[in-house]
Amino acid sequence: MKRRMWVLALALGLHALPPVAQAQATIKVDAEGAVGQPGPAVYPSGARLSAVAAAARVDPAAYAMGAAWLQPALQREQLRLRAGLVYELGAIRRQAMAADNAPLAEGSAAFQAWLSGRPITGRRPGAALDPGRLEVTPSDDWPVHEGDTLFYPRRPADIRVVGAVGKACRLPLVPMQDARRYLASCPSSGAADPDLIYVVQPDGAVFEQGAALWNRAAPLPLAPGAWIYVPFNRRAIAGAADDGFNHDVADFLATQTLGEEGWQ
Numbered sequence: 001m002k003r004r005m006w007v008l009a010l011a012l013g014l015h016a017l018p019p020v021a022q023a024q025a026t027i028k029v030d031a032e033g034a035v036g037q038p039g040p041a042v043y044p045s046g047a048r049l050s051a052v053a054a055a056a057r058v059d060p061a062a063y064a065m066g067a068a069w070l071q072p073a074l075q076r077e078q079l080r081l082r083a084g085l086v087y088e089l090g091a092i093r094r095q096a097m098a099a100d101n102a103p104l105a106e107g108s109a110a111f112q113a114w115l116s117g118r119p120i121t122g123r124r125p126g127a128a129l130d131p132g133r134l135e136v137t138p139s140d141d142w143p144v145h146e147g148d149t150l151f152y153p154r155r156p157a158d159i160r161v162v163g164a165v166g167k168a169c170r171l172p173l174v175p176m177q178d179a180r181r182y183l184a185s186c187p188s189s190g191a192a193d194p195d196l197i198y199v200v201q202p203d204g205a206v207f208e209q210g211a212a213l214w215n216r217a218a219p220l221p222l223a224p225g226a227w228i229y230v231p232f233n234r235r236a237i238a239g240a241a242d243d244g245f246n247h248d249v250a251d252f253l254a255t256q257t258l259g260e261e262g263w264q
Contacts, residue, residue: 024044024045025044026044027042027145028041028043028146029052030147031055031150032150032151032152034061035057036059037055043055046143047144048134049129049140049142049144052150059152061154063155063225064131064152065202065203065224066203066224066258067150067152068149068150068151068257069150070123070149070151071123073122075121081248082115090108090112092232092241093108096191107164108232120255121255123255123257126203155225156173158172158173158224159173159227159228160226162229164192164193165187165188165189166189169185171186173224179221179226183197183230189230192231192233193233195211197230198227198229200226200227202223202225205254206250229246229253232245
C-alpha cells in the first residue's frame, strides 16, 4: 500500500513539472526585403539578430546601412511623437496666420499634411544589421522579440529634402557632396531657419549642421537614402512649439524606412 502511494505521488509530481522537454519557448520573427528566405520564422526565445539574419540569407547586394529593425513595442511611442508634432504644426500655422506670416503659415500647413501621412514603423534607429558585423561584434547582436521584423532594402540612388522648403524634393545622390549644396536644387522657403539644417543618415543617425556664415560646419556627405530636414525658423515658431520641435522632427524621420526598391 505504501509503495503504491509513493509511486502515485511520484507520478503526480512529475506531471506538475514544467514541460521543458515537451516544448521550448519560441518566438516568431519576420525577415523581409533583399533576403533569400523572406517571411516569418520561429526561433528559440532569446535568439539574437545574427540568428535571424543568417536564417533569412541576406542578399550580399542588400543595403545594410539602410536596414531596419522594426519592433512593435516602439510603435506607441512613435505614434505619440508624430501626433505631438502634427499638433504643434497646427499651432505654428495659427500663430503665423495671426502674425500675417504667410510663408510660415503655408509651409507649416503643407508639412503638417505630409507628416500626417508618414507611417509608424516601430523602427529602432541606430541598430547595426550588417550580417558580417553581427557575427564579430557581440555588443551589436541584440536579442529579438516576438513580432519583430528585420527589413533589408535595396540600395537607393537618391536622397530626400523635406521641411521648410518650397516643395519636398527627391534628388539624385552626388557622391561626397556636402549636404548644404543640395539646397541649390531644392531651395528653402521663407519659413526656414537660416542657421542650420538636419541630416538623417539611412541608419537613423541624426546630425545638426550649421549653415550660416557664423556657424558654418565642416562638409557633411550623405549616404544613399539620407534625409535633409530644413527646420522651421526657431524664432518664428517660439511660443507655438516646443524648443526641441525641429530636432524631434529629425528624430521621427530617423524611424522611417527605405522601400524595397528605394523609398517607401
